[in-house]
Amino acid sequence: MTSTEPFGARLRRAMDERGPLCVGIDPHASLLAQWGLNDDVAGLERFSRTVVEAVADRVAVMKPQSAFFERFGSRGIAVLETVVREARAAGTLVVMDAKRGDIGSTMAGYAEAYLHKDAPLFCDALTVSPYLGYGSLSPAVALARESGAGLFVLALTSNPEGPEVQHAVRTDGRSVGATMLAHLAAENAGEEPLGSFGAVVGATVGDLSSYDLAINGPLLAPGVGAQGATAADLPAVFGSALRNVVPNVSRGVLRHGPDTGALRAAAERFAEEIQAVVGGS
Numbered sequence: 001m002t003s004t005e006p007f008g009a010r011l012r013r014a015m016d017e018r019g020p021l022c023v024g025i026d027p028h029a030s031l032l033a034q035w036g037l038n039d040d041v042a043g044l045e046r047f048s049r050t051v052v053e054a055v056a057d058r059v060a061v062m063k064p065q066s067a068f069f070e071r072f073g074s075r076g077i078a079v080l081e082t083v084v085r086e087a088r089a090a091g092t093l094v095v096m097d098a099k100r101g102d103i104g105s106t107m108a109g110y111a112e113a114y115l116h117k118d119a120p121l122f123c124d125a126l127t128v129s130p131y132l133g134y135g136s137l138s139p140a141v142a143l144a145r146e147s148g149a150g151l152f153v154l155a156l157t158s159n160p161e162g163p164e165v166q167h168a169v170r171t172d173g174r175s176v177g178a179t180m181l182a183h184l185a186a187e188n189a190g191e192e193p194l195g196s197f198g199a200v201v202g203a204t205v206g207d208l209s210s211y212d213l214a215i216n217g218p219l220l221a222p223g224v225g226a227q228g229a230t231a232a233d234l235p236a237v238f239g240s241a242l243r244n245v246v247p248n249v250s251r252g253v254l255r256h257g258p259d260t261g262a263l264r265a266a267a268e269r270f271a272e273e274i275q276a277v278v279g280g281s
């Protein structure tokens with residue numbers, strides 16, 4: 001594997017070898033308390049590194065939620081840098097969940113922060129918001145291509161407030177969410193075995209039969225576990241795109257800590273349930 005091999009190819013291989021589960025690293029204050037940790041930088045570090053130690057050598061993807069690190073300022077970001085480095089060293093792909101989005105000239109700065117090979121927070125992929133217009137993301141698309149990294153673009157999010165924006169219908173009759181999926185399909189055209197530009201499509205969103213999920217890229221599916229979706233919901237939501245789905249579970253796994261064996265067992269249970277519905281698709 002070369003370091004510039006595109007994210008999509010690296011992800012496909014990781015999903016085939018380890019299964020598609022993504023474990024989120026979301027150090028909520030309530031989880032720190034539940035684990036008997038203080039709500040401070042030391043607690044943040046202990047929590048995050050424990051999750052990495054428990055599963056980074058076995059799951060395809062981990063997704064640190066930047067918000068919970070930013071909460072502690074520069075010292076929290078320093079912990080995030082360590083977590084990204086250790087998780088990648090253990091063999092998992094790291095998707096930074098920072099949901100960045102801005103006018104193109106500023107987006108270039110965010111891209112440098114996460115997608116430039118020499119950046120302290122360089123990661124395998126970054127979540128981005130296209131709601132300043134898909135084209136505003138182009139500096140991130142360009143740098144991701146150069147670095148062999150990927151993006152996950154918010155298309156149909158798992159939260160109940162998402163549809164007021166994402167289901168809104170444009171003057172050409174297409175919904176906003178469908179437009180984002182079409183942009184991604186164009187980005188990934190011709191890429192094999194899988195494009196590097198994914199969509200975020202919540203596992204909670206219900207019937208998507210009117211949406212074309214065949215974007216030739218990964219579909220990050222948060223919502224399994226604490227938000228109420230289960231592995232059994234995935235086939236109905238994703239249909240023939242199931243093979244490209246990366247289900248994310250954060251609190252559903254994290255609530256089993258701080259014991260690493262219990263965290264590992266929880267991740268394995270989700271992985272098995274997911275494999276049972278995705279296997280053979």
Ligand SMILES: O=C(O)c1cc(=O)[nH]c(=O)n1[C@@H]1O[C@H](COP(=O)(O)O)[C@@H](O)[C@H]1O
Binds near residue numbers: 065099202226251
């Ligand atoms: O981009 C995301 O990962 C994301 C998009 C979305 O539509 N819904 C969603 O829940 N997420 C993130 O996925 C994680 C879900 O966490 P749990 O609900 O604890 O499994 C959180 O870090 C959310 O910020």
